[in-house]
Amino acid sequence: MEIFRKMSFADSTGDAIPFYHEGKYHIFSLTSPPGTTVYPERLRTTWSHSVSEDLVHWKELPTALYPGEGEEPDASGVWTGSVIYGEGQFHAFYTGYCLTAEFQQTICHATSEDGITWKKDTANPVITPITELYEKLDWRDPYVFYNEEDENYWILISARRLDMPITRRGCIVLYRSKDLKNWSYYGPIYSPGHTNCPECPEMYRMGNHWYLSYSRFSEFVNTIYRVSESPFGPWRKPKKDGIGGRRFYAAKSMQNEEGRRFYFGWAHDRAQQSDTGEWYWGGTFCVPHEVVPSENGELDVKLPREYEQIFGRKTEWEYLPVLGDAKVYGKNTIALHAVESCSYGFLKHKEESYMLSCSIIPREAYDSFGILLKSDKEASGCLYLEFDMAMQRVSFLNLPMGVDPFWVQSCQAVPPATEPGPDGVRVCEKTLQIEEGKAIDVKIIVDHDMIEAFIDEQIAFTYRIYAKPEFETGILVQDANVEFCNISITGK
Numbered sequence: 001m002e003i004f005r006k007m008s009f010a011d012s013t014g015d016a017i018p019f020y021h022e023g024k025y026h027i028f029s030l031t032s033p034p035g036t037t038v039y040p041e042r043l044r045t046t047w048s049h050s051v052s053e054d055l056v057h058w059k060e061l062p063t064a065l066y067p068g069e070g071e072e073p074d075a076s077g078v079w080t081g082s083v084i085y086g087e088g089q090f091h092a093f094y095t096g097y098c099l100t101a102e103f104q105q106t107i108c109h110a111t112s113e114d115g116i117t118w119k120k121d122t123a124n125p126v127i128t129p130i131t132e133l134y135e136k137l138d139w140r141d142p143y144v145f146y147n148e149e150d151e152n153y154w155i156l157i158s159a160r161r162l163d164m165p166i167t168r169r170g171c172i173v174l175y176r177s178k179d180l181k182n183w184s185y186y187g188p189i190y191s192p193g194h195t196n197c198p199e200c201p202e203m204y205r206m207g208n209h210w211y212l213s214y215s216r217f218s219e220f221v222n223t224i225y226r227v228s229e230s231p232f233g234p235w236r237k238p239k240k241d242g243i244g245g246r247r248f249y250a251a252k253s254m255q256n257e258e259g260r261r262f263y264f265g266w267a268h269d270r271a272q273q274s275d276t277g278e279w280y281w282g283g284t285f286c287v288p289h290e291v292v293p294s295e296n297g298e299l300d301v302k303l304p305r306e307y308e309q310i311f312g313r314k315t316e317w318e319y320l321p322v323l324g325d326a327k328v329y330g331k332n333t334i335a336l337h338a339v340e341s342c343s344y345g346f347l348k349h350k351e352e353s354y355m356l357s358c359s360i361i362p363r364e365a366y367d368s369f370g371i372l373l374k375s376d377k378e379a380s381g382c383l384y385l386e387f388d389m390a391m392q393r394v395s396f397l398n399l400p401m402g403v404d405p406f407w408v409q410s411c412q413a414v415p416p417a418t419e420p421g422p423d424g425v426r427v428c429e430k431t432l433q434i435e436e437g438k439a440i441d442v443k444i445i446v447d448h449d450m451i452e453a454f455i456d457e458q459i460a461f462t463y464r465i466y467a468k469p470e471f472e473t474g475i476l477v478q479d480a481n482v483e484f485c486n487i488s489i490t491g492k
Helices: 405-410
Strands: 013-021 024-031 046-052 058-065 077-086 089-097 105-112 134-147 152-161 170-177 184-190 198-206 209-216 222-228 249-255 261-270 279-285 289-293 299-302 318-323 325-329 333-337 342-348 353-375 382-388 393-399 426-431 440-447 450-455 459-464 471-491
Touching (some): 013 077, 024 058, 024 077, 077 105, 077 198, 089 134, 170 209, 209 249, 299 459, 342 353, 353 450, 382 440, 382 450, 393 459
Parallel strands (some): 077 134
Antiparallel strands (some): 046 058, 077 089, 152 170, 209 222, 249 261, 261 279, 261 289, 289 299, 318 342, 325 333, 333 471, 342 471, 353 382, 353 440, 353 471, 393 426, 440 450, 450 459
């Protein structure tokens, strides 16, 4: 979001490496050389470093790590890893990338006395692939933490097994150490058989449960998690397994002294900053996502209160009805009546960087209702936050859908389809319990092309729309009577 965009991350940034220490939030992140868009130049990343005391205002520090030279194991890029304070100093474990080496991806190590100036280990690489068990081209994203239950430091590594079907080889490998220097191989700690490679893994304990999160570039491009009562598993899929929706990618987290945990992810840039452009590796940081364990051990996702407080300037808006029966009550409540029909309109305002908050109460709902974002007046081209009563789910729909070519050619009323690429029209979806008379809390942050929705302090979705719309915000009801209450639009 805009707060992060003010950090000097050159043209684009990627994979956050969060680290909390002595009251300060640190973000190391991968930064490509300015102006690069294609492989391999874009992947010759450095480790940028910024620090904050409040999650909102960030100060850039000197670059922590640069790629090596010649035949060094990180000569083609310093890739994702993790930072830990242990054994009397700071340690960074990272992926060394070298196109000309026998092992293109290896685990490397650097140390620091102050967390700012870093010295690479002369023994690099410190862990290389076990080639009789794993592919040598995928051996990356080390995550290190101290496991008090096991009384060892653990390092998780993203890898691909040789004994699995080719698209299902992704696994997470475990090594253990007493001193952060000598590492012993344990084996795969998680091998689900459902992905190409589980990127950016991490593991932590909150309450009575352990959590293992990772990202999948080959299935839905998002960050998901699994839950267990033991760090050794078995790892189970929760009902809502995403930390964010599609394009909230490579997210990793840190926990502060209050026990609050925050995930930091990024949303992909698109070529030419166009809604039809190729999705790039690297993009813009999203708003941090706070996770809170529920009673059953699953993680609820919500907007941190620190970011709610950013938007303190009240923005005036007025309701523009377009279709159907609408009644406006006071200054912040709209009721749409549309049983067996459709009703919608727009909240006219001029903000392009704002937060929309409201409570949505379905009174009699058979089909769906929701929020229109970046919409044309016909509500045919938009990003639609849809609550589906019958399906008990909430989704981001990138409209309009495509139709058979015959109808495009023969029917003037059919608009050109959105070109979503690999994302499809239903960009994100999660199950959500929707009950008549029960309010659903919605907070949506829009920062020009970036859109982030936080729903009922349970679910978060992220997406990017570059085209400038006719209307930033609207509401729609299909075969339902619904009240939109406590509507507020605030700017910074």
